[in-house]
Amino acid sequence: MAYLRTHTLPRHLLLAVLAALLLLLLTYLLPPYRNYQLATAGAYVCATAGLTVLVGLTGQLSLGHGALMATGAYAYALVSDKLVDGGTTGIPLLVVSLVAAILATMVVGFVLGLAGARLHGPYLAGLTLTLVIVVPAITTTFAGTLGGDQGLSVTVDPPPVGLGAAFPFERWQAWITLTAAILTVFVLANVVHGRPGRQMRAIRDDEVAARLSGIDVARTKVGAFVLSAATAGLGGGLLAVLTQSVAPGAFSLTFSLFLLMAVVIGGLGSLAGAVWGAILIVVLPDLADSLAEAMPVSSNLAERLDGNLAIGVFGLIVIGVMLAVPGGIQGLLVALVRRLRGRRPAASGPADVGPAGPAAPGPGVDADRPDASGPSGPEPAADPARPRTPSSGSPSTTTE
């Protein structure tokens, strides 16, 4: 285990393989509708994981990730349409269209990132917000190509024949999106734990200090935006595969806010948190609807609540999480696991402790340290912005 603690790449690889096996098993256990939900969560994970890196690590607030997903979805629809006309089918159709979705969104992300590197906080939020609002206008303006309000339909081929004639389509969809989700989280985990991740966090914490350390702040910020856009584009392309259609209504402002709220509730800056968030986006509207049905209200009110209650519930949860557990779901889990293990508040995350064991605060030059009394203090609050290991894979890996 010591080897895996110090070597991040093999550790992430192992977690990815474990997550893949577990999810594979799950797709055989779940009924078709649940598989479809799982597939949807997989698509969302791509977007939320990229968003949490952007917002949580570089501190660039994007309210427009729904628009980036829309870009990916439309790019997928347009390119796959051309490919189908050209006779491409099956997995090549899928892969090439997804790559096109990623590339197209990266271009949009690059332009946004250039602006974002010059804008701070609310101004960037405002800019990205504008993007979400113009999506319907763009689809209407170019109705000839983008299909207006109706959107476009997307051809998705049935599962490869090698899987058998009776292979459920939903399971095939789940395989597609979950593969993409695992790849996304794997790549992002390595970015986050490596040099770019450190540079991003340095920029969020202290831009001047980062520049004085030789970090090109503008380039790193643009890079983070492009990376985040790439994963959002992938997520959008996958949504196109799932719904077999693309329409502006699916990428509303509400949806963009959902993505952001999901990332915050899951634990900002944490990839595992992004997974929790994606699951919430799928599960919560369902729960809210059942809640609305169970409530003894007039049919008139119930009708108005339908579909809207989820937003309210989401908002309430965000407020609750901010007040009670700023580290989000993931922060809470990490704290719980540590308490169960009876671990003393170590210097940092459990997996970061080297072979020498928890670093003992030595005497040294710490006369003015406020907590010089030693390690008896309370558990340091889980830092929301630090993606703690054990993370990065699937929910199942949080117990290590």
Next chain:
Amino acid sequence: MPDALLSVRGLTAGYGAAPVLQEVDLEVAPGSIAAVVGANGAGKTTLLRALCGVVGATAGEVRMDGTDLRGVRTQDMVRHGIAHVPEGRGVITELTVEENLRLGHSWRRDKADGRKATAEVFELFEPLARRRKSAGHQLSGGERQMLAVGRALVARPRLLLLDEPSLGLAPKVTAQIMALLRRLRDDTGLTVLLVEQNVRSALSIADTGVVLSLGRVVAATDAATLAADEDLRHTYLGF
């Protein structure tokens, strides 16, 4: 006096219309420690920021080892051998001690030497080595200052700019930091430009001293002379 490592001529800089620094001249000889002292608002921090391009200069010239630094971006200063420990230290609080140090040499291509430089910093600052896995926000003020200096040193600078290293530190800790700067200068030939309000401790280790007042240089001589000049002390430094 040998050719200056850092030479500043007629530097005028500030925020907006009113310049904070006015026609500042300054020379720092290689392998020496220069202390810039002065009261609050004298322009000490602005001077360091202007040297690194964090604050734009409106006039004047800054040369590092003969190279004109005009137009060099802040993030490239470190490539010219200038490391700057900013006001408030600039420790990235959510990164660990080790990660902060890695940040300090992340711009370099020579990874092996970066690791070697990190090991040297841990040797130099033993308390940091013990806390290498601690997050920045868990460190004491003295440890943070060590980390900030350490992060500057892993870039293997020729010139170290320090903005108020004594700020918020116990006198004993300040003395340790100052002694360490002196040792670095003696052992490795590091050149240091130090900005301090703590005049006594700064002049105690410096070779030369510069007094800034309201953005202008009012005295520049060797540190011992400056420390002994009572009139100057009374007029500009308030003790």
